[in-house]
Amino acid sequence: MVIEQYPIAATPKYNFPQSTMETMLPQHFIELSIYSLKHAQTQPFQLNQQAFQQVGDLTECPQSLRLKPTPIRLNPKQKENVVAAVDTSTIKLGETSTGMVIAVRGANVWKQSGKYRYLRFGPFIFHITEENKKEVFNTLESAYFSLPYGYNHHGAPGFLQMPTRIAALLERWLQAMLSKTLENGIILFDGSLTSGTPDSPVQHLKGILATARKKGNTVLAFSKATSIRVNGHLITDLLPEREPPYLLETTGLKLKPPLVLLGDMYVARLTKGNFAFRLDIDSCLTPELKIDGVERLLGNDLLYQSYPETLRLAHILCTFTANEVLAMQHFVACKHRLRIVNRPDMHRILFGPFGRGESFS
Amino acid sequence: VKLYRKEGNVVHVLSFPNETVEKGDYLLVEDNEARRGLIAQVIDVQFASIPGVLEELLRSLPDGGDVIQGQDIDPLGIAPHITYIQDASLLVCKIRATVENKNLSPSSSWLPSRSRSTVRKLSLPTLLELAKINGALPIVLGGTKDRSLLTIDASSLDGRLNIITGKKETGKSHLSKLLMVNLVSYKATVVVFDLNGEYVSLGMTPDGKRNAHHNKIHVLTPSQNFKVALRQLNLHVLLGILVHALHLPGTSAREFRRIWQALREKDALTMHELGEAIRNWNCNQHVRDALFSRYHALVNSGFFTDNIAEATLLEEFSLKAREDGGALIINLRNTSAIDRQIVVEYLLGRLVESLTSWKLKAVFLFAEEAHLYLRETYWDDIVTRMRHFGIFTTFITNQPDTIRENIYRQADNIFLFNFTNEHDLDVVSRAARVDAETVKSIARDLPPHYCLALGKVVRDFPMVAKVKALDVKTMGETRLFFKEANS
Numbered sequence: 001m002v003i004e005q006y007p008i009a010a011t012p013k014y015n016f017p018q019s020t021m022e023t024m025l026p027q028h029f030i031e032l033s034i035y036s037l038k039h040a041q042t043q044p045f046q047l048n049q050q051a052f053q054q055v056g057d058l059t060e061c062p063q064s065l066r067l068k069p070t071p072i073r074l075n076p077k078q079k080e081n082v083v084a085a086v087d088t089s090t091i092k093l094g095e096t097s098t099g100m101v102i103a104v105r106g107a108n109v110w111k112q113s114g115k116y117r118y119l120r121f122g123p124f125i126f127h128i129t130e131e132n133k134k135e136v137f138n139t140l141e142s143a144y145f146s147l148p149y150g151y152n153h154h155g156a157p158g159f160l161q162m163p164t165r166i167a168a169l170l171e172r173w174l175q176a177m178l179s180k181t182l183e184n185g186i187i188l189f190d191g192s193l194t195s196g197t198p199d200s201p202v203q204h205l206k207g208i209l210a211t212a213r214k215k216g217n218t219v220l221a222f223s224k225a226t227s228i229r230v231n232g233h234l235i236t237d238l239l240p241e242r243e244p245p246y247l248l249e250t251t252g253l254k255l256k257p258p259l260v261l262l263g264d265m266y267v268a269r270l271t272k273g274n275f276a277f278r279l280d281i282d283s284c285l286t287p288e289l290k291i292d293g294v295e296r297l298l299g300n301d302l303l304y305q306s307y308p309e310t311l312r313l314a315h316i317l318c319t320f321t322a323n324e325v326l327a328m329q330h331f332v333a334c335k336h337r338l339r340i341v342n343r344p345d346m347h348r349i350l351f352g353p354f355g356r357g358e359s360f361s
Numbered sequence: 362v363k364l365y366r367k368e369g370n371v372v373h374v375l376s377f378p379n380e381t382v383e384k385g386d387y388l389l390v391e392d393n394e395a396r397r398g399l400i401a402q403v404i405d406v407q408f409a410s411i412p413g414v415l416e417e418l419l420r421s422l423p424d425g426g427d428v429i430q431g432q433d434i435d436p437l438g439i440a441p442h443i444t445y446i447q448d449a450s451l452l453v454c455k456i457r458a459t460v461e462n463k464n465l466s467p468s469s470s471w472l473p474s475r476s477r478s479t480v481r482k483l484s485l486p487t488l489l490e491l492a493k494i495n496g497a498l499p500i501v502l503g504g505t506k507d508r509s510l511l512t513i514d515a516s517s518l519d520g521r522l523n524i525i526t527g528k529k530e531t532g533k534s535h536l537s538k539l540l541m542v543n544l545v546s547y548k549a550t551v552v553v554f555d556l557n558g559e560y561v562s563l564g565m566t567p568d569g570k571r572n573a574h575h576n577k578i579h580v581l582t583p584s585q586n587f588k589v590a591l592r593q594l595n596l597h598v599l600l601g602i603l604v605h606a607l608h609l610p611g612t613s614a615r616e617f618r619r620i621w622q623a624l625r626e627k628d629a630l631t632m633h634e635l636g637e638a639i640r641n642w643n644c645n646q647h648v649r650d651a652l653f654s655r656y657h658a659l660v661n662s663g664f665f666t667d668n669i670a671e672a673t674l675l676e677e678f679s680l681k682a683r684e685d686g687g688a689l690i691i692n693l694r695n696t697s698a699i700d701r702q703i704v705v706e707y708l709l710g711r712l713v714e715s716l717t718s719w720k721l722k723a724v725f726l727f728a729e730e731a732h733l734y735l736r737e738t739y740w741d742d743i744v745t746r747m748r749h750f751g752i753f754t755t756f757i758t759n760q761p762d763t764i765r766e767n768i769y770r771q772a773d774n775i776f777l778f779n780f781t782n783e784h785d786l787d788v789v790s791r792a793a794r795v796d797a798e799t800v801k802s803i804a805r806d807l808p809p810h811y812c813l814a815l816g817k818v819v820r821d822f823p824m825v826a827k828v829k830a831l832d833v834k835t836m837g838e839t840r841l842f843f844k845e846a847n848s
Contacts, residue, residue, distance in 0.1 A: 033436075115430065116429050117429075117430050117431050118432070120431060120432070120433045120434065122434070123435075123437070123439050124436075124437065125439075316420050317429075317431075321412075321413030321414075321416040321417050322411070322416075323413035323414050323416075323417050323443060323446055323447055324417070324439075324443055325413070326411065326412070326413075326446045327439060327442040327443040327445065327447075328442070330442050330446060331438075331439050331442045
């Protein structure tokens with residue numbers, strides 16, 4: 001396969017202390033993005049704004065989970081540390097006669113010397129078809145994680161999983177870059193440290209956590225929503241009447257293979273109010289370092305509703321607004337001559353005013 | 362530009378940042394299949410309601426209100442497309458006409474195809490040609506935004522009631538001078554009630570030399586070079602002055618009529634004889650007192666003379682003006698409020714006389730701040746009776762609420778300069794020849810010296826022009842105390 005090279009401006013690097021490792025923008029993302037779009041030219045294009053939800057911890061099946069009743073008290077540590085966060089987002093822009101057009105974007109946000117900064121990658125737009133999905137995914141995966149082509153035993157994802165899988169690839173790459181470039185900092189991930197899923201192969205995440213540890217970083221993964229329950233109650237609802245900030249430690253979590261949890265799971269209630277989140281902390285760290293990481297986060301970042309501002313900003317910055325979706329649709333229509341068509345809404349055609357199906361959700 | 366919506370006579374058009382359309386511009390919405398088009402005027406430019414814009418703006422200011430610093434790696438170059446969509450604007454346009462085979466009709470009842478229609482800017486020269494806003498007697502009002510000239514026809518002012526209004530120092534008097542000078546050049550007779558002495562130098566160039574209009578401009582200053590003798594007057598003109606300007610009661614007016622007849626029979630119609638007659642007249646003391654007080658008001662005005670050589674013969678001007686046209690400037694600058702009313706009553710009475718007897722064909726009357734000298738009943742006269750005599754009035758004011766609502770309703774042409782005050786705009790928007798939204802939206806944003814022409818002069822296609830400069834000595838400038846310090 002020959003990928004046409006488009007003139008792309010030199011990519012800036014992070015402002016963090018640089019390592020010798022490659023932190024350049026994922027060139028293949030750009031190349032594959034443009035290549036896939038070139039093959040979609042002149043196709044009719046059905047608009048769609050349905051967003052994909054990344055799967056969180058639904059695949060986990062905690063059978064013997066327990067929550068330690070005594071909370072771990074936290075004392076914010078004011079010593080200055082860089083707090084950095086990663087998040088990605090994906091959206092389906094529309095359908096073509098052979099596939100779909102999706103957009104992916106990622107953001108790194110960090111707080112240094114009291115100021116927030118960001119580096120945002122994308123949007124990258126892909127035309128995904130049944131024919132090219134394997135090629136697109138494997139090429140990206142092998143390029144960014146130095147894995148042999150088609151290494152992942154799960155193989156290429158299903159057509160409908162492609163948006164989240166490509167976004168997950170970008171997210172892992174951004175996480176890897178942070179873990180390589182940041183030293184003695186706090187790295188915040190969106191989601192859990194569960195691996196062994198198609199989105200998160202064990203080797204990827206293990207490598208990222210190991211690199212982060214080597215550089216003295218602490219990885220904290222916040223899940224916005226969890227379905228994990230103890231005695232039928234969500235773990236984030238079982239909060240003792242104590243003054244926050246505190247952590248509740250969990251024990252006895254066993255996941256069904258091939259799922260592997262690479263972190264220790266806590267319930268974090270970091271500010272007043274009834275908000276608490278599942279927090280996974282790199283399990284290879286000593287218990288003291290784990291607590292120290294959270295205390296440094298408390299001393300260095302704003303926390304609102306128990307959620308770190310840096311991670312909130314990362315999420316906000318990568319999320320696509322309706323305006324951007326329109327702009328990207330305009331881009332593919334103008335630049336790649338994708339013809340926009342309006343396919344009839346079958347719900348409306350068949351059921352008239354009662355056809356309040358997906359199109360109204 | 363894309364047609365988005367039509368509601369009644371309003372169309373909404375979507376415009377993108379690379380298309381420069383502004384308020385006042387005309388658009389042609391052409392449906393080629395229907396072989397018809399809508400001519401619509403942009404009356405407001407708004408941001409298009411793009412979903413997600415609020416989130417976009419909020420996202421850029423999360424860091425305690427400061428813009429968050431960062432860098433976007435945007436290899437596909439999507440950012441310009443985001444800006445393009447975000448800056449899209451919605452043009453709110455009023456439909457002015459339908460064009461079919463180059464013929465215009467005021468209809469807006471049909472619906473052009475949204476998908477097939479093309480929308481393009483209609484240049485003013487094309488619109489002027491389509492609307493046939495031209496004629497044998499062109500008056501160039503000024504330049505338009507697209508650097509063409511807005512030319513109206515003098516005949517569209519003929520027999521019409523006009524209003525020139527706008528804030529102070531926006532160029533109202535300048536426009537009235539321009540209209541006046543052009544009317545005079547087409548041999549029309551013009552009378553100006555010049556409240557501030559702004560028109561007295563119309564016959565001069567800015568450097569004080571005589572200009573082309575010099576011989577046609579006649580400046581009359583009451584009690585100086587403008588005096589009248591009683592014997593030149595008809596009784597009803599003088600009674601008009603006494604009753605309307607000096608508020609003489611009816612009983613006293615009846616006695617005055619008798620005194621007048623007695624003096625006329627004796628051929629003794631002089632101010633001196635009138636005073637003597639009132640003194641010696643056999644009548645109630647209160648009536649005599651009332652007559653005497655009015656008599657002294659007439660004497661004190663200095664406007665009346667017994668010296669017939671001093672008296673101004675308006676007939677002379679009428680004769681001259683009838684042949685070659687001309688402007689009679691009544692300089693009311695240093696005239697008191699009562700004397701102003703006396704002069705105006707006299708002049709209007711004499712004009713009606715001259716017009717009734719066909720000594721004059723018609724008169725274009727320019728009245729600045731008319732509420733300061735025009736009696737209540739004249740307002741209705743002007744829009745009804747006077748028009749039939751051939752007095753075609755142009756009111757000039759910076760206080761639009763001083764002109765009655767019925768005048769606005771019947772005004773044929775309105776030349777509107779900038780107004781920002783909501784109340785002023787409300788008053789002007791009562792004019793029948795244009796919708797309130799157009800007036801309010803366009804007039805509020807007019808720069809100084811730009812005028813929105815409404816009505817018959819522009820065939821009901823509201824147009825904006827920068828009023829052109831005149832080769833005359835302008836006298837309407839405000840006298841300033843700190844002028845030297847600021848220059």
